[in-house]
Amino acid sequence: SNTLRIAVLPGDGIGTEVTAATLAVLDPLAKRHGIGLAFEELRAGAFCYRDTGTAMSEETFASAAKADAILLGAMGWPEIRAADGTEIAPQLDLRFRLNLYAGVRPFRALPGVPVALADPRAREMDLVIVRESTEGLFHSRDRGTVTHDMAEETLRITRATTERLARFSFDLARRRAERRGRKGTVTLVDKANVFRAFAFMRAIFAETAPAYPDVAHATHYVDAMALDLVRKPWAFDVLPTENMFGDILSDLGAGLIGGMGFAPSADIGDTHAVFQPAHGTAPDIAGQGLANPTATILSAAMMLDWLAGRGAGQGFADAAAELDAAVDAAFAGGLRTPDIGGRDGTAAAARAVAEKIGAT
Amino acid sequence: SNTLRIAVLPGDGIGTEVTAATLAVLDPLAKRHGIGLAFEELRAGAFCYRDTGTAMSEETFASAAKADAILLGAMGWPEIRAADGTEIAPQLDLRFRLNLYAGVRPFRALPGVPVALADPRAREMDLVIVRESTEGLFHSRDRGTVTHDMAEETLRITRATTERLARFSFDLARRRAERRGRKGTVTLVDKANVFRAFAFMRAIFAETAPAYPDVAHATHYVDAMALDLVRKPWAFDVLPTENMFGDILSDLGAGLIGGMGFAPSADIGDTHAVFQPAHGTAPDIAGQGLANPTATILSAAMMLDWLAGRGAGQGFADAAAELDAAVDAAFAGGLRTPDIGGRDGTAAAARAVAEKIGAT
Numbered sequence: 001s002n003t004l005r006i007a008v009l010p011g012d013g014i015g016t017e018v019t020a021a022t023l024a025v026l027d028p029l030a031k032r033h034g035i036g037l038a039f040e041e042l043r044a045g046a047f048c049y050r051d052t053g054t055a056m057s058e059e060t061f062a063s064a065a066k067a068d069a070i071l072l073g074a075m076g077w078p079e080i081r082a083a084d085g086t087e088i089a090p091q092l093d094l095r096f097r098l099n100l101y102a103g104v105r106p107f108r109a110l111p112g113v114p115v116a117l118a119d120p121r122a123r124e125m126d127l128v129i130v131r132e133s134t135e136g137l138f139h140s141r142d143r144g145t146v147t148h149d150m151a152e153e154t155l156r157i158t159r160a161t162t163e164r165l166a167r168f169s170f171d172l173a174r175r176r177a178e179r180r181g182r183k184g185t186v187t188l189v190d191k192a193n194v195f196r197a198f199a200f201m202r203a204i205f206a207e208t209a210p211a212y213p214d215v216a217h218a219t220h221y222v223d224a225m226a227l228d229l230v231r232k233p234w235a236f237d238v239l240p241t242e243n244m245f246g247d248i249l250s251d252l253g254a255g256l257i258g259g260m261g262f263a264p265s266a267d268i269g270d271t272h273a274v275f276q277p278a279h280g281t282a283p284d285i286a287g288q289g290l291a292n293p294t295a296t297i298l299s300a301a302m303m304l305d306w307l308a309g310r311g312a313g314q315g316f317a318d319a320a321a322e323l324d325a326a327v328d329a330a331f332a333g334g335l336r337t338p339d340i341g342g343r344d345g346t347a348a349a350a351r352a353v354a355e356k357i358g359a360t
Numbered sequence: 361s362n363t364l365r366i367a368v369l370p371g372d373g374i375g376t377e378v379t380a381a382t383l384a385v386l387d388p389l390a391k392r393h394g395i396g397l398a399f400e401e402l403r404a405g406a407f408c409y410r411d412t413g414t415a416m417s418e419e420t421f422a423s424a425a426k427a428d429a430i431l432l433g434a435m436g437w438p439e440i441r442a443a444d445g446t447e448i449a450p451q452l453d454l455r456f457r458l459n460l461y462a463g464v465r466p467f468r469a470l471p472g473v474p475v476a477l478a479d480p481r482a483r484e485m486d487l488v489i490v491r492e493s494t495e496g497l498f499h500s501r502d503r504g505t506v507t508h509d510m511a512e513e514t515l516r517i518t519r520a521t522t523e524r525l526a527r528f529s530f531d532l533a534r535r536r537a538e539r540r541g542r543k544g545t546v547t548l549v550d551k552a553n554v555f556r557a558f559a560f561m562r563a564i565f566a567e568t569a570p571a572y573p574d575v576a577h578a579t580h581y582v583d584a585m586a587l588d589l590v591r592k593p594w595a596f597d598v599l600p601t602e603n604m605f606g607d608i609l610s611d612l613g614a615g616l617i618g619g620m621g622f623a624p625s626a627d628i629g630d631t632h633a634v635f636q637p638a639h640g641t642a643p644d645i646a647g648q649g650l651a652n653p654t655a656t657i658l659s660a661a662m663m664l665d666w667l668a669g670r671g672a673g674q675g676f677a678d679a680a681a682e683l684d685a686a687v688d689a690a691f692a693g694g695l696r697t698p699d700i701g702g703r704d705g706t707a708a709a710a711r712a713v714a715e716k717i718g719a720t
């Protein structure tokens with residue numbers, strides 16, 4: 001089969017470490033499945049901004065946009081900020097400019113990794129937050145108005161994006177239902193009891209639902225969802241929501257399954273997609289080889305699966321499934337990263353996963 | 361001492377049940393401490409709206425505003441909505457019109473009540489979210505613009521309110537430090553890495569902090585706080601935040617300590633205050649005598665404490681402390697409400713608490 005081009009943006013801090021670890025796993029995986037992956041490393045992020053004056057050059061953006069998929073580490077650094085005091089986050093620009101409206105963030109417990117909740121059913125948690133990633137409150141990024149006495153931001157919900165988010169969510173629930181062998185449920189998370197914009201969002205989801213009679217459809221207020229994610233996370237399936245709500249709820253979800261080191265993500269649009277761990281650059285442990293690469297490795301599995309869905313071939317789907325299984329097998333086999341109290345650093349974790357490839 | 365007037369707004373659904381239970385506890389408590397409380401019951405809420413066309417009449421509002429404090433049950437009902445699709449929530453009007461900027465929501469584990477997290481340190485959780493309750497995203501309530509293609513809401517942060525919120529939070533941390541015998545910490549929860557309005561909020565907190573050298577000061581992004589509330593809630597003290605963020609995080613906090621039935625709250629301004637459980641009207645169990653009145657009883661204790669702070673006298677402070685202790689003693693003594701799998705309904709729970717008054 002053809003070779004696909006993957007733009008790799010390691011970014012800052014532990015971003016570079018988890019990216020290197022992931023590439024070390026992808027290489028043997030690609031060989032084994034006979035799939036062609038060519039990695040093109042590109043520079044962007046906070047240190048790039050400090051050194052060059054721009055967080056991501058137009059040339060870099062163009063190269064990334066031309067690639068078949070984008071794999072990203074993490075970007076940002078507390079001490080390096082824009083003039084308005086906000087952090088350097090070119091990953092947000094990618095979401096906006098490439099129209100990656102669906103921020104897919106799956107959460108499930110890995111074998112042997114302790115979960116936060118006492119209730120044993122928490123290990124059965126298997127849900128996906130679909131964070132709308134191009135509008136909502138984040139529409140206001142770089143647009144907030146500030147005077148001496150007051151500051152304002154604008155939350156925007158559009159019909160066009162909400163319709164696509166709804167269809168994406170129902171399609172995802174349908175595919176998951178096939179894999180899991182039970183009916184899927186899309187639960188829109190909003191605050192329609194107080195805000196017209198969310199009543200608007202709710203109405204658009206209600207218009208989309210009838211086209212998916214095989215998928216159940218529900219709604220939930222965002223505050224009640226924060227409660228229920230702590231009380232019964234095993235009760236949910238696909239949870240589309242507004243950008244800021246999704247940002248908050250997905251960190252909560254990560255907390256439930258052992259932390260950000262276990263939370264992969266994909267920012268998906270109609271033509272492009274970026275795959276990256278949900279975590280940040282972790283200045284406190286950067287450069288020490290301690291970062292858990294699992295979230296990035298699982299994000300790479302999502303990338304292979306997405307490429308398969310775009311016609312890259314069965315080898316990609318098989319490789320994605322095997323990579324997921326290898327991560328499970330590594331943790332089931334005793335892999336313990338420092339974030340869960342273990343001693344296996346970034347390279348050791350990557351080795352443990354690579355060893356399970358072809359062995360599961 | 362003088363008799364203080366308490367406006368009582370039971371509201372809808374279980375609001376009326378938990379309010380009645382709380383008054384049944386306050387009566388013997390007031391007698392024992394020789395404090396004069398006169399309760400004036402007022403009608404407001406979703407059913408009031410359905411029956412009279414207004415959720416809270418101007419007359420009711422004026423009576424409530426003239427009282428020394430306001431005790432509120434819960435308001436709203438899913439099937440009764442305003443023309444724009446939002447719910448009837450006159451408690452929000454009270455927050456706005458009486459300028460109750462500090463939404464105080466304390467979270468601690470009660471003896472014998474199961475907590476959500478597996479880590480045993482979760483029982484030591486003792487934190488307070490201070491939800492700004494008059495602006496932020498909620499500034500936009502009733503002001504959102506909706507066209508066929510798009511909806512927008514405005515998040516507003518003002519200097520005046522943020523300064524008051526900051527001082528309130530530092531004062532609260534100072535008082536808590538005295539009671540707890542250790543240094544307090546105010547941690548502002550924001551999203552200053554992305555939004556100018558939150559960088560603005562952060563700057564105002566930084567300006568306020570030096571006036572409180574005895575209180576530590578930190579900042580935390582809202583997504584990271586959602587994670588850390590699940591990972592190490594025992595590490596936090598006073599958490600001021602924007603209105604919408606506070607709404608989400610306080611339901612999360614309630615989930616950690618056994619659910620909304622255990623989460624009291626106070627909406628406090630410079631001249632008025634409303635005390636109410638953080639939970640809603642619970643249509644699914646309303647009218648069955650199953651609601652847990654603990655959150656409302658603890659809210660009433662916050663009310664007595666607030667009145668003491670306003671000069672009502674030591675009897676009020678003593679009564680507040682005894683009411684808190686009675687709730688603890690009741691649960692330590694085996695009280696188990698239906699929301700935690702027990703059989704003690706609303707009236708039984710109130711009786712169990714009342715029995716501990718004077719007995720602890």
Ligand SMILES: CC(C)[C@H](C(=O)O)[C@@H](O)C(=O)O
Nearest residue numbers: 076089092247278553554583
């Ligand atoms: C780093 C930050 C700008 C980013 C966001 O808020 O989207 C992060 O929290 C995320 O979830 O990807």
Ligand SMILES: CC(C)[C@H](C(=O)O)[C@@H](O)C(=O)O
Nearest residue numbers: 193194223436449452607638
């Ligand atoms: C009922 C609802 C309008 C209210 C709010 O969002 O403030 C509630 O969730 C709360 O926390 O008091």
